[in-house]
Amino acid sequence: MEINLISDTVTKPTPGMLDAMMNAKVGDDVFKNDPSVNALEEKIAALFGMEAALFFPSGTMTNQTAIKLHTQPGEQLICDKYAHVYNYEGGGVSFNSGVSCRLLDGHRGMVNAAQVEEAINPPDFYHSPLTSLVCIENTTNKGGGACWDFEELKKIKAVCIEHGLHYHLDGARLWNALVAKKETPKQYGAIFETISVCLSKGLGCPVGSVLLGSKETIHDALRIRKILGGGMRQSGFLAAAGIFALDNHIERLSEDHVKAKEIGDRLLSLDFVKKVEPIETNIVIFEIDQNYMSSIEFMSKLLDKHIHIISMGQGKLRMVTHMDYTDDMHSYFLEAMGTL
Numbered sequence: 001m002e003i004n005l006i007s008d009t010v011t012k013p014t015p016g017m018l019d020a021m022m023n024a025k026v027g028d029d030v031f032k033n034d035p036s037v038n039a040l041e042e043k044i045a046a047l048f049g050m051e052a053a054l055f056f057p058s059g060t061m062t063n064q065t066a067i068k069l070h071t072q073p074g075e076q077l078i079c080d081k082y083a084h085v086y087n088y089e090g091g092g093v094s095f096n097s098g099v100s101c102r103l104l105d106g107h108r109g110m111v112n113a114a115q116v117e118e119a120i121n122p123p124d125f126y127h128s129p130l131t132s133l134v135c136i137e138n139t140t141n142k143g144g145g146a147c148w149d150f151e152e153l154k155k156i157k158a159v160c161i162e163h164g165l166h167y168h169l170d171g172a173r174l175w176n177a178l179v180a181k182k183e184t185p186k187q188y189g190a191i192f193e194t195i196s197v198c199l200s201k202g203l204g205c206p207v208g209s210v211l212l213g214s215k216e217t218i219h220d221a222l223r224i225r226k227i228l229g230g231g232m233r234q235s236g237f238l239a240a241a242g243i244f245a246l247d248n249h250i251e252r253l254s255e256d257h258v259k260a261k262e263i264g265d266r267l268l269s270l271d272f273v274k275k276v277e278p279i280e281t282n283i284v285i286f287e288i289d290q291n292y293m294s295s296i297e298f299m300s301k302l303l304d305k306h307i308h309i310i311s312m313g314q315g316k317l318r319m320v321t322h323m324d325y326t327d328d329m330h331s332y333f334l335e336a337m338g339t340l
Contacts, residue, residue, distance in 0.1 A: 006310045011322050025236060139283070144280075206238065260282045298317070
């Protein structure tokens with residue numbers, strides 16, 4: 001039995017999803033003539049109560065397109081120091097948009113409205129970059145799957161309105177937050193200018209993310225996607241997977257959350273585990289007590305038991321539960337942890 005807890009991106013399509021993909025009606029999406037892609041975009045825009053949506057091959061390209069749309073070279077965006085757009089998108093903020101990041105020291109990847117307001121550069125002080133965008137990530141990856149307080153997001157929105165800033169949500173794992181917090185997509189669609197959502201993480205699709213916004217914004221995003229090389233042809237086969245996932249795989253995310261919490265409880269019972277971050281969704285971040293064993297030694301012991309996890313650096317290890325992590329795997333894992 002091989003157990004892969006490296007990420008929720010390691011999943012394979014379910015039989016039902018594969019059937020939907022194989023029976024998809026397709027065209028050429030570069031000409032916007034793929035009926036399945038068009039159906040996915042319309043479905044997800046309606047879900048969030050937003051005007052339009054655009055299908056992308058990756059979440060990174062989706063975020064990078066949004067940043068390009070909202071900024072000009074030499075300007076600056078505000079985000080938490082843990083933000084995916086800063087840490088895990090290959091420096092694309094500077095490469096693609098010529099923009100710098102003002103990093104805030106938040107809590108588990110989450111900041112507050114007062115911090116955002118304090119970080120805004122005076123617009124008439126031309127010696128500093130012009131602040132033009134605030135980027136939020138929900139759930140937070142490096143923050144251990146933490147979910148934002150929606151009232152704080154609304155307060156940050158008010159700051160953005162007051163100072164004329166754009167407001168983008170990297171919602172790669174927003175589905176997890178919606179389920180965990182019992183929130184709705186329309187709540188988020190009402191306050192963000194653009195939203196990026198991923199279909200290939202918790203929802204189990206093989207490929208794909210979607211950018212949401214106004215009709216004008218998504219019209220402009222189509223050009224940016226082309227420039228970045230994101231135009232796909234018969235991508236309806238992939239879009240069909242997304243439609244299936246939206247209809248079948250959202251509510252089951254709560255199962256991943258339960259398993260993650262049970263993993264966290266098991267880790268806390270072990271002497272060699274130094275710390276476990278609070279667990280709200282499907283990400284478990286923890287540290288090993290180096291007096292017992294090193295992180296490398298711990299990962300090696302897991303590999304001997306065919307269990308794969310990942311290091312996040314600075315002594316932090318990560319596990320992510322997902323739909324391919326079965327009940328049998330979970331039982332085996334919990335038992336195996338007690339034998340290390």
